Amino acid sequence: MERCERMGSHQILEFTLGEEQYCLDIEYVTEVVSRSKRDVTPIPDSPPHVEGAIDLRGETTRVIDPSTRLLPDGYEDDGISQERMIVFGDERATGARSGWAVTDVLRISTIDPDSVEAVDEEMVNGIVTREDGHVVWIDPETISAET
Template sequence: MSAQSATTGQVLEFELGEETYCVSIDYVTEIVDVGDLTQVPNAPAHVEGVMDLRGRTTSIVDPKTVFGIDDDTDGKRIIVFDPAIVQNQGAAGWLVDEVFQVVQISPEQVDQSPANDTGSIRGVVKRDDDFVIWVDPAIVHSEG
């Protein structure tokens, strides 16, 4: 139970395709609208480009590519993460379809992911009659 209780707290829920995902609010510094992205030659497939956010060059990542989500809709919002989680890559943000809300979760709501090959999925949060996939951006960016 101690491992599970360490995974609770506040999370930010967002939409990718038809699914709802969440990340720990501790990783998030701000949420911004999509602006002009500058393409980066020879960047990995999951990097959509870079943006200038408050004087800092921020890499914009498409988590749909990272998680293998087949969806053609263009992201409308960017979740900007604390640069400390991105290691040597600088500031990063995720292109998401919609940002919903910050919610408090308890240990009873979190189940382990049935398929967690990369470790980037912290668990599945049970909510009403739905599930929210809890991802760990620190793991995602350490893999990239």
């Protein structure tokens, strides 16, 4: 089993989309907020993963649905709402101020590079192996990128 070769441990933010669990490097995250789909204004001609935009504390913030890229085609959400939003503070991740609509935010964890299995997939940094299962460590820059 090939492991990711990364320097030192990393802090990650763990979250869910539907019933699937993911994580991303905490360095990208500014805050986590509650959101309502009613507050999202659609953006004409935007890619399918962009829900629209909201006014978050006086700043226009693009709302991205990462499930359109991470969950398999035909995934049924069974009414599971995405009422939390991970807000990115660094535009290098998204090209503009944005946030991801997620089902829930679970915790911040520290991972050891030895617990990360490398994968050959553009959007995935690796698979984090823990005693209670696996978490997919994703790259926010590739998920949020325009198609």
